[in-house]
């Protein structure tokens with residue numbers, strides 16, 4: 001089912017400061033910010049030779065990462081995104097296996113313009129998993 005790691009995500013309280021640290025201190029290539037109101041976040045991507053790091057900050061009053069940042073005020077590792085070839089087949093197989101798909105269970109279009117889904121962190125050893133169809 002799982003393909004490549006598409007990205008590892010870090011939730012941050014201040015996206016501009018995090019971007020400056022990755023671009024300046026770490027010398028990385030960082031994309032321009034993308035506001036994604038339907039996801040309640042603004043993100044940038046740190047381009048790496050073998051994968052990406054997604055830096056995300058809350059956008060709007062009911063961002064799904066607000067509580068995470070309350071618990072982790074300086075930020076923290078938020079999720080890992082695996083690529084899948086067929087997100088609906090993956091979802092159905094996971095649900096059959098007892099995993100909880102977050103939201104209404106239907107994929108949303110993510111930052112890369114591809115369908116994404118999230119799996120409950122409590123079902124995968126305290127790690128929030130995102131699946132992205134590529």
Ligand SMILES: CC[C@@H](C(=O)O)C(=O)SCCNC(=O)CCNC(=O)[C@H](O)C(C)(C)COP(=O)(O)OP(=O)(O)OC[C@H]1O[C@@H](n2cnc3c(N)ncnc32)[C@H](O)[C@@H]1OP(=O)(O)O
Nearest residue numbers: 036039043064067068078102110111112118121126127128
């Ligand atoms: C940019 C678009 C897209 C992309 O293309 O890449 C994105 O990445 S969007 C990223 C933001 N969107 C999401 O994260 C959507 C899925 N997430 C959620 O629905 C919620 O964050 C959540 C997972 C349901 C948690 O919401 P929260 O308000 O924190 O609920 P709880 O406080 O009830 O948390 C339940 C339980 O889970 C623990 N938790 C929360 N977040 C994480 C996490 N990122 N990693 C691990 N564990 C997490 C939380 O601590 C609670 O645990 P207990 O306290 O032990 O009960």
Ligand SMILES: [Co+2]
Nearest residue numbers: 009054081130
């Ligand atoms: Co993501």
